[in-house]
Amino acid sequence: MYEAVVGQGGELHQNLSSNRNSRPDSQALTDNFGHRIADNQNSLRAGERGPTLLEDFVLREKIFHFDHERIPERIVHARGSGAHGVFECTKAIPELTKASIFQKAGATCPVFVRFSTVAGGAGSIDTPRDVRGFAVKLYTDTGNWDLVGNNIPVFFIQDAMKFPDLVHSVKMEADRGYPQAATAHDTFWDFIGLMPESMHMIMWAMSDRAIPRSFRMIEGFGVHTFRLVNAKGEGRFVKFHWKPVLGIESTCWDEAVKIAGADPDFLRRDLYEAIDQGDFPAWDLGIQVFDEDWAARQPYDVLDATKLIPEEELPVQIVGRMTLNRNPDNFFAEVEQAAFLPSNVIPGIDFTNDPLLQGRLFSYLDTQKSRLGTTNFHQIPINAPKCPFHNFQRDGMMQTLVPTGRANYEPNSLAEAGEDGGPRACPETGFTSFPANAERNDATQKLRIRAELFADHYSQARHFYRSQTRSEQAHIASALVFELSKVALEHVRERVVARLRNIDEDLAKRVAAGLAIKLPPKARVAREPVEMAPSDALSIQKQAKNTFAGRKVGLLFAEGSDKAAIDKLKAEVEKAGGSVFLVAPKVGGIPVKGGTLKADGQLAGSPSVLFDAVASILMPEQAEQLTREGAAVQWFMDAYGHCKTIAHCQGSQVLLDKAGVEKDEGVVPVEALVKTGVRRHWEREPKVRMLA
Secondary structure (H helix, E strand, C coil): CEEEEECCCCCEEEEECHHHHCCCCCCCCECCCCCECCCCCCCCEECCCCCECCCCHHHHHHHHHHHCCCCCCCCCCCCEEEEEEEEEECCCCCCCCCCHHHCCCCCEEEEEEEEEECCCCCCCCCCCCCCEEEEEEEEECCEEEEEEEECCCCCCCCCHHHHHHHHHHHCCCCCCCCCCCCCCCHHHHHHHHCCHHHHHHHHHHCCHHHCECCHHHCCEECCCCEEEECCCCCEEEEEEEEEECCCCCECCHHHHHHHHHHCCCHHHHHHHHHHHCCCCCEEEEEEEEECHHHHHCCCCCCCCCCCCCCCCCCCCEEEEEEEEEECCCCHHHHHHCCCCCCCCCCCCEECCCCHHHHHHHHHHHHHHHHHHCCHHHHHCCCCCCCCCCCCCCCCCCCCCCCCCCCCCCCCCCHHHHCCCCCCCCCCCCCCCCCCCCCCCCCCCCEECCCCHHHHCCCHHHHHHHHCCCHHHHHHHHHHHHHHHHCCCCHHHHHHHHHHHCCCCHHHHHHHHHHHCCCCCCCCCCCCCCCCCCCCHHHCCCCCCCCCCCCCEEEEEECCCCEHHHHHHHHHHHHHCCCEEEEEECCCCEEEEECEEEECCEEHHHCCHHHCCEEEEECCHHHHHHHCCCHHHHHHHHHHHHCCCCEEECHHHHHHHHHCCCCCCCCEEEHHHHHHHCCCCCHHHHHHHCCCC
């Protein structure tokens, strides 16, 4: 029915064969007005590496229709959480950018941040395996700057033309309306198996990055290559990074699944409560800056959103810190109505010809009209700039401003008659686009094509996988086995494993064994991968911060427990920067040795998956009784299985024995909790779980 053709960038084209394409045919792909489409994989660009052209009616119709498919919920990133805060420049960089916020160390501006999942609806859970949106709105004195990114530095696709297809494949299957907030189904993996450019992102999505412990413990990335422009008009490329002060932490897959049942609002609650208690989360803003000469020497294309720049090759320099210090007053008014636009940049920050970014610049503005019902969405307080704004745009649905006078156009000469003539353009201080458009590109050509370097789909996927610890590699392999086991189409499973062979042979063998299928022939590559030195910055475990700051301990007690010992342990944890959540078989006043103690949560409703470490202070007879309580046995069994520290008193031993907890360096007396509980004990994992 169709011919499979691989383009210059390694992208797959499924075209009608020539003998069918010469006559009317119901199989011909057209736009909504019947015009046959020649290329459904690439946007129309001014040159091979040039900007996307507005005349591309195929792209505009496809994105326009996609933007309006859901009303009023967001199509993607529907489930979100947000908070207010402040950004402070910690290192001035006027030599790199004229952006006002970076001209002087100590300069500050308000911010609003929205975290989100991508695939699920607004009513879905917080903890699925998914990318997390990390969108920051900085209210600077020269206008709003929206840095709209994710917690993963790369993306699934290279060209915005494919975004509707990606999201259609990952969303609930069209004929049955499920699964919700999950990639473990046929249509997603069918699409991925046919899109080799997605394999790098798949490594990240199947890693522990996609099941974070907390929004406070995720990195953020601008994803695209942007440009910094200084006062002299000189431009440099830039990648933006948000580095969490608390470090990066994740959950186990089994833990994430159980958290979903125990508390579907786990991440939302965690963020809200931390800010409410004064434990303000913070991120350092880092930049990777480079010029065109450096970019041209790399074995990948810096305009390719499926690629990253290894930090070992180009270190991240820290230039600011963002602290979230205030929860929203009203969730709908602020979090739900927040509208982020990648096109919102300030003088000193500019775009590049990244074809995915170019499509986003068009798409987001159009989307807000659909979601918020009016072109005046910028007047909603959460979206309005903190600096003055003036223009000649009037009227429209839900206009809340009351412009005076009759100057709603320019040029005008009304001021000569004593009337208010309105604002005028600012050539010296206004936003001016970076004038050069070379970027190794012939802008005289109009092409639907990808640059040749875009065809390397496996080098960075291999780089990411081989940068992980053995434990993390096992998690990725196990995630792939789980996801592909949900795929009913056998040829899709085989195709994905065939692509995995181009990433790492051992990974492919482990996944094939986990699926009980023969190892298929290696998939053909459009461009041979290159070897890259492993990067510790890509591993959560290698850059873990062994600290109690921001961590929560679940402490199990019952009638007769020693209140003095509980108070002492609680004080030690809090001094180390953590918090203690008291768990007991009953809530309310419980008689203990030394008085009465109230539990923060009841045992069955406070499973250990909600905590970073657990402890128990029990009398032997109470521990013996709890061996007959399934929730208590599971409490320790899960903590042990999830490689957490278990600190216990001698009286708890009988309960640990019932739960199958074996002595190791993470199972310690309560006195050693603060020293030991700062990390997970991944060396335990082979004893508690069969991984791929």
